[in-house]
Amino acid sequence: MSDRRIGSAQGAGRKPVAQEPRPVAMPAFGLNRFDFTSPSAFAADIGRAERFGWDHAFIPSTPLLLRDPYVNLALAAERTERIGLGPLIENPVMRHPAVIASSIATVAALAPGRTMLTYGAGDTAVRLMGRRPATVAGLAEAVTLTRELLSGDAVEVPGAARRARLAHALPVPVWVAAGGPRTLRMAGRVADGVFIRVGRHPANLRAAVDAVRAGAVEAGRDPEGVRIGAVFHTVLDDDLERAALISRSVAAGYYEYSPRLFGPPGFEWNGPPVEELKAKVWPDFHHAADLRESGRVVSFLPDEVADAFALHGTPAMIAGQLLQALRIDLPISLVVTHPMPAPLSGGRSPYLECFATEVIPLVRAGSGG
DSSP: OOHHHHOGGGGTTOOOOOOOSSOOOOOEEEEOOOOOSSHHHHHHHHHHHHHTTOSEEEEOOOTTTSSOHHHHHHHHHHTOSSOEEEEEEEOTTTSOHHHHHHHHHHHHHHSTTSBOEEEOOOTHHHHTTTOOOOOHHHHHHHHHHHHHHHTTOOBOOTTOSSOBOOTTOOOOOEEEEEOSHHHHHHHHHHOSEEEEOSOSOHHHHHHHHHHHHHHHHHTTOOGGGSEEEEEEEEEEOSOHHHHHHHHHHHHHHHHHHOGGGGTTTTOOOOSSOHHHHGGGSSSOTTSOSOHHHHHHHTTTSOHHHHHHHOEEESHHHHHHHHHHHHTTOOOEEEEEEEESSOOTTOOOOTHHHHIIIIIHHHHHHHHTO
């Protein structure tokens, strides 16, 4: 990604986001794409994010594509003071929950009070190894076991003579990233917080939060006690034609894994079967090497569908779109903006600085806060 696409040179003539009479609660902001070229480069980039005011820094757990996330996070913990740290997303397929609990507790010892763990089904990370993503039941079991271990509880071990306990347990909140209704309800039952990954259409956002709350009620929990975050795929690009193509690939990626998300907004997939189109895209529509080309594969998707699943365009446009999502009166306290494209092997990106200096101030101005 070049500086020309998202640099401030084009920003002088942008119109400010219109003020709304009703204030919007400002969420914390997190990012999960950094300089992954080495642990030292990662730690330095997290330090840069801290200086630019980001609240959280996350790292994907993708063994074939990235170095060990916990080694990276440990080094970043020692070189920062304020910013929150954690994997986004970890999965119970590639690592046993006991190993994950031990690793995140080790990071928490270096960054007390600012560490969190987020589980997901696995998707790309496990598919690259020819494995199947975790089931909803398997994910629930992993979250429950991890929370128990991190709390210092003794847990039953099949076939063992005594219970198991994590000797260096530390309290770390365990979140789940989810998009499907069954996973969202499960997360409401067992997790400390839930990242909803459903795009930005109001119907999908409301349905996702309702599912989390319903799961909490089923488990006898206070729905207000389950924190809500949102992951928004973000195409920060002054070239609107390019941004529109990439946003179509993002929309196809959501349909690829969660076709039900087309239901609440009333969308239809009016093209060839997605399984047929996947033969032209690797490994999927969210992670294709050329997101413009994968966007052309699904060029039949209308603007309203592309708009529903990604923040896209100039900083002013993205700030406005984000404000629209935050004005739905949902308890979103943490927003992770997932830059598209952002190669996992790449070095420093101008996105980190641009979003912090050009988008977030516009959101604050438009929020009335």
